[in-house]
Amino acid sequence: xxxxxxxxxxxxxxxxxxxxxxxxxxxxxxxxxxxxxxxxxxxxxxxxxxxxxxxxxxxxxxxxxxxxxxxxxxxxxxxxxxxxxxxxxxxxxxxxxxxxxxxxxxxxxxxxxxxxxxxxxxxxxxxxxxxxxxxxxxxxxxxxxxxxxxxxxxxxxxxxxxxxxxxxxxxxxxxxxxxxxxxxxxxxxxxxxxxxxxxxxxxxxxxxxxxxxxxxxxxxxxxxxxxxxxxxxxx
Amino acid sequence: xxxxxxxxxxxxxxxxxxxxxxxxxxxxxxxxxxxxxxxxxxxxxxxxxxxxxxxxxxxxxxxxxxxxxxxxxxxxxxxxxxxxxxxxxxxxxxxxxxxxxxxxxxxxxxxxxxxxxxxxxxxxxxxxxxxxxxxxxxxxxxxxxxxxxxxxxxxxxxxxxxxxxxxxxxxxxxxxxxxxxxxxxxxxxxxxxxxxxxxxxxxxxxxxxxxxxxxxxxxxxxxxxxxxxxxxxxxxxxxxxxxxxxxxxxxxxxxxxxxxxxxxxxxx
Numbered sequence: 256x257x258x259x260x261x262x263x264x265x266x267x268x269x270x271x272x273x274x275x276x277x278x279x280x281x282x283x284x285x286x287x288x289x290x291x292x293x294x295x296x297x298x299x300x301x302x303x304x305x306x307x308x309x310x311x312x313x314x315x316x317x318x319x320x321x322x323x324x325x326x327x328x329x330x331x332x333x334x335x336x337x338x339x340x341x342x343x344x345x346x347x348x349x350x351x352x353x354x355x356x357x358x359x360x361x362x363x364x365x366x367x368x369x370x371x372x373x374x375x376x377x378x379x380x381x382x383x384x385x386x387x388x389x390x391x392x393x394x395x396x397x398x399x400x401x402x403x404x405x406x407x408x409x410x411x412x413x414x415x416x417x418x419x420x421x422x423x424x425x426x427x428x429x430x431x432x433x434x435x436x437x438x439x440x441x442x443x444x445x446x447x448x449x450x451x452x453x454x455x456x457x458x459x460x461x462x463x464x465x466x467x468x469x470x471x472x473x474x475x476x477x478x479x480x481x482x483x484x485x486x487x488x489x490x
Numbered sequence: 491x492x493x494x495x496x497x498x499x500x501x502x503x504x505x506x507x508x509x510x511x512x513x514x515x516x517x518x519x520x521x522x523x524x525x526x527x528x529x530x531x532x533x534x535x536x537x538x539x540x541x542x543x544x545x546x547x548x549x550x551x552x553x554x555x556x557x558x559x560x561x562x563x564x565x566x567x568x569x570x571x572x573x574x575x576x577x578x579x580x581x582x583x584x585x586x587x588x589x590x591x592x593x594x595x596x597x598x599x600x601x602x603x604x605x606x607x608x609x610x611x612x613x614x615x616x617x618x619x620x621x622x623x624x625x626x627x628x629x630x631x632x633x634x635x636x637x638x639x640x641x642x643x644x645x646x647x648x649x650x651x652x653x654x655x656x657x658x659x660x661x662x663x664x665x666x667x668x669x670x671x672x673x674x675x676x677x678x679x680x681x682x683x684x685x686x687x688x689x690x691x692x693x694x695x696x697x698x699x700x701x702x703x704x705x706x707x708x709x710x711x712x713x714x715x716x717x718x719x720x721x722x723x724x725x726x727x728x729x730x731x732x733x734x735x736x737x738x739x740x741x742x743x744x745x746x747x748x749x750x751x752x753x754x755x756x757x758x
Contacts, residue, residue: 342559342719350719352560353514353545434545452664453523454689 262460266468269461277462281469284442287355287429288422291362292370295418298363299370300411304400306371307378318375324368329361333431336361340432353434358442361428366418373414378403409481416477423470443469512541513724516553516561518632519662521707522546524682524751529744534731540724548631548662556580556710559717562725564710567680568632572708581710585733588741588752589706592636594697595667595684596622596676604676610700611644618646621655623675627666628658632705637678640702667693680705682751707752709733733757 269277306318338344340352340360351357381403382389389399404411426444433440435449443466450459521527522544531542545555549566556564557580564581566572575581594604594613602622604613617624626648627634641648648656657675659666663683670677671691679687684695709729714722731737738754745751 341555342717344558347559347719353543434543436543436545439543449523451668452519452662454664454667454687456668456689 258457258460261457263464265457265461266464270465270468277465279438280441280443280446281465283355283440284423284444284466284469285473287358287442288362288419290359291366291422292415292419294359294363295367295370295422296411296415299367299418300374300404301400302367302371303374304378304404305396306375307403308382308396308399318372321368321372321375325372327365327368329365329425329427330431332361332365333428336364336428336432352432353436353440355433355440357432358429358440361432362422362425365425365428366422369421370414370418373417374404374407374411377407377410377414381407409485412477412481416474419473420470423466423473510539510541511721511724512543513562513721513728514560515542515544515563515565515728516556517544517546517565518549518552518567518707519546519664520567520633520680520683521565521752523664524686525746526682526741526744526752530732530737530740533740534728534737537736538727538731540728542728548627548629549635550630550632556712559712559719562712562721563728564712565707566632567705567707568635569706569708571632571635572710576710580713580716582713584708584710585729586755586758587707587709587732588738588754588756589704590681590752591698592633592678592703592705593681593684593695594676594678595670595693596696597674598692598694599674600696601674602676605694605696607697608699610640610697610702613697614641615644615646617676618644618648618651618655621651623655623657623670623673624648625666625670625673625675625677626656626658627663628660629662631663633663633678633680636705640678643702685746685749685751706755 306314306321336357337352339346340349340357341347342352351360382399385406389402394402424444426448429440429442430445430448433442433445435441435445441449443462447459447462447466450456450462523546527542527544531544535541545552545561547555549568549571552564552566553571553575555561556575564572564575565587572581572584576584594610596604602617602620604616607613626637652658657669657673659669661669663679664687666677667679667683667687668689669675671689671693676696709732711722711725711729712720714720732741733756738756741752741754742750
């Protein structure tokens with residue numbers, strides 16, 4: 256218990272003194288995970304919308320597969336990305352290993368299935384409600400997908416948040432492909448792992464507190480955007 | 491659908507700071523966790539303008555990563571594996587850099603009664619006979635390789651008791667020390683990691699001083715003829731500096747609580 260209160264006071268000290276290392280690490284965490292969410296949405300939302308409105312043989316298998324990918328272990332994703340980006344791997348010539356870009360790629364792979372699978376469910380339910388209307392407007396498939404995504408935008412924000420939560424909290428993938436290099440690829444979770452391994456448990460916990468507050472802040476910001484938009488829509 | 495993805499990725503890649511000269515060191519964890527790099531790297535960077543990035547993993551993984559050409563310099567502590575790395579043509583040459591020693595730490599209550607012993611094989615034998623808990627790295631790191639070699643000399647194969655009194659954590663030195671702490675188990679560690687480790691609890695150094703517990707660190711330039719991406723010139727200047735009087739002095743100058751953690755021995 257004393258450890259925990261020590262952690263909280265340490266966390267407050269770090270935040271209130273604008274600790275420059277902490278700011279750097281927080282900024283990189285946000286940059287990597289928010290970029291990954293953005294990319295995952297660019298890939299996952301169209302994919303989810305496509306699967307929501309299209310019937311094809313083997314669709315059930317494809318959906319089961321997609322849903323299962325939501326459980327991808329971060330370490331496995333890290334290893335797969337490492338093997339590709341390593342100098343000895345097929346994409347080694349890009350020189351991306353141990354850079355933030357490698358971390359973004361790994362987290363994008365990790366959360367794209369989450370965005371695609373959850374948005375598929377949301378959009379399919381919505382589509383069932385509006386299917387007749389869409390048919391009467393004779394919309395093309397692309398138009399239908401776009402209309403569905405736009406109509407469901409607030410629900411899809413929650414989907415994006417689920418992806419963000421997973422990305423910002425994982426350590427296995429970014430540790431392997433980022434290497435936890437000081438001032439280059441160190442993020443909140445790898446810093447927590449490092450301080451734990453140094454036996455600095457209170458400091459590790461303090462960083463954990465900061466990370467949770469950060470996640471709370473992002474969620475609150477999105478909630479705020481949503482509430483404001485909803486008010487304007489009804490005004 | 492793919493174009494915005496590629497555009498974003500490119501933008502993110504370009505947003506990265508254009509670096510001056512940077513080299514990547516694949517390293518064992520003890521040199522990083524103990525704070526040695528925080529002490530010596532700024533001195534080197536000040537003198538040369540070369541930034542040194544460190545990936546700190548176990549010796550086994552560091553060597554594997556260097557084999558994949560994912561690094562310019564290798565700094566580890568497992569001499570036979572290092573010599574094999576060079577013999578296989580993956581490294582240019584190996585040089586002794588510095589040393590410290592391994593120690594066995596454990597709970598102050600000392601259930602196996604090894605406190606104060608110098609003879610490490612004798613201590614391990616006592617731990618095995620009393621079936622006192624022992625936390626092993628179990629991760630092919632330099633420390634793990636050394637620990638297995640010491641067990642081999644006692645003629646005891648502890649892996650038969652794996653999961654019983656012999657517990658292989660499969661993780662880094664710090665994580666293993668945390669686990670040993672939680673189970674009140676003995677553990678073998680290098681002295682630098684122990685001195686800088688903050689979660690000591692009631693643990694103390696119980697066995698030390700055996701000549702067998704010598705821990706040599708070596709440094710190797712990854713072979714640029716095998717790995718075209720290796721920054722040979724910058725990497726070699728880092729190695730040359732570490733082996734020079736300036737670098738050796740910087741290593742000797744790093745202390746924690748008045749104790750020196752690493753002892754330079756280049757060219758001995």
